[in-house]
Amino acid sequence: MKTHLQTLINHALQHLQTEGALAGVELPAIPVERSRDRTHGDFASSIALVLAKTARCKPLNLAERIAAALPVSERIAKIEIAGPGFINFFLTADAYQAVVREILDQGEAFGRSTLGGGQRVQVEFVSANPTGPLHVGHGRGAAFGATVANLLEAVGYQVHREYYVNDAGRQMNILAASIWLRYLEHCGESFRFPSNGYRGEYVRELAARLYAEQGSAYVTSAAQAFQDLPQDEIHDEDGNLITPGDQEAHIDGLVERARVLLGDHHYRYIFELGLNTIIDDIRDDLREFGVVYDHWYSERTLEERGAVNKTIQRLRDVGQVYEREGALWFRSTAFGDEKDRVMQRENGQTTYFASDIAYHLEKFERGFDGVIDVWGADHHGYVPRVKGALQALGENPARLDVLLVQFAILYRNGERVQMSTRSGDFVTLRELRHEVGNDAARFFYVMRKSEQHLDFDLDLAKSQSRDNPVYYIQYAHARVCSVLRQLQEKGFSRDEPRGRDHLALLTESHEETLLIVLARYPEVVEAAALNHEPHQLAQYLRELANAFHTYYNEHRVLVSDDALRDARLNLSLATRQVIRNGLNLLGVSAPEAM
């Protein structure tokens, strides 16, 4: 409809030009948008306001002339000039009603488009380290990333969903050492657990499993394990420093000690046990959450292939790497970063940053037209250095789009649920899903703008009332299903073609409102997809549900007049279809009964 109006206006402008008006005026893109206020019609164009200055005439006057020159269209009932010079378009009832036919014809395809032209886009999201179960913060990234991917797919992009598994880094070694230490405890050794070790309960479970599989074959004395290590930094429960030391050196020393005492074979065994168990758990967790990936990309394969070293070499070749204090630095300040960054530590280990550059370079080389990363907002400082490195390597950093997602804060009984990663005391995604259900979790996570902090009200998410937007929307869907059941109980039958033939009977104002909301759906999907803003769709679905509930409350669907009944049934079915399509993109179920 928008493009139709733009075409009409364009015709009018060209007509005016051939008449000699608007001589020498360059025609801009023609603005057409939906009116916010019904009294301003359905669509409005501010073209006269935009052109007034260059055309050197009054906007109102210009609007009149454009309106007069508009070709007739059977979809337009009335054109008005209003305000400072807006051209308002009022659609015919027939143009409203046509959307019902369109929805019924297209079914699940309604709202989908080919806008993206099949361009390949990669969306990488969650990518949490496999050092423990996903927590509620990761959940938001999962719901958001999955929905962005769904939306892009819906508007015609070829989407590749990927999880980057950090299975090679230092953190994984710390996990392995943590499991080993818990295992030693399990076998009766006692010592102070390192402050930088992983303290979660799951580490003890992994240790118990190691014992179940291998008995005491991996035991050494605590004295041996901790002999001559750099002093750990110790705090009391309130976080006050008790004994000064170097946490990092201590834990690195422990990792090294584990390798030596266990031997390569046994060390590998623990490492793999931890990695595989946790990554399987994460995969199951996400699958249950309706989040499925095309590829789980292993950092280790990147390293084994030599891609990390090759990337460092390439940066060296372009002169952006230097050595200082025994470490290798990337000159990211040359690309707008605040300071240069280390790629290879003094001890020879490459950093997370180094493999991340290699990974992103690899993404580009795989030929995606666009690459999207979903990160926690606390990583925002990381963006300039990754983009900088890509630029240094001759790539266009604009092809990488980093979407930042703020934390979700849980509230229960009106109070903030405290969480701290350090003590291993956090709410897992799985716990959240079990508490509020997958549907509420998926919806709540994306109902706010991603860069906005999310207050996640657990009580609201669980409540089965109109306060809860998920139930409110699902209820509208279930209501239509219920009407269909009633239809049979009342001995009516449904005649869809008859309903289509009598859409003109849908003249009530509530029907008109509902029709307009339905017609907006494809525009909403498009905007939500292109702006990477799932909340727009969530917001819209609430509005649609409201339009339906209002209508339903005011008018009966199952009236005795066959033609009217069938027309209203078609309208209801169209509503159900759009709710279903929208919820499907959000990863939320559309129940037939509740």
Add this chain to the structure above:
RNA sequence: GCGCCCGUAGCUCAGUUGGAUAGAGUGUCGGCCUCCGAAGCCGAAGGUCGUGGGUUCAAGUCCCGCCGGGCGCGCCA
């Protein structure tokens, strides 16, 4: 201190990429079931869009300065 994000109704948030008289939900108050699901609907009240300038036909939206909040500023990830 520097960088990024955020300040809109009591609370939680939208605001169609700069459009006309700033909107929802919730909370408060008041109405609506002999009728397809009241898990619903309607109404009232509630605002200096943090603040001061600037840009233009038009600013909640763009630019600059303040005020307030969050995050980041490791040879951690």
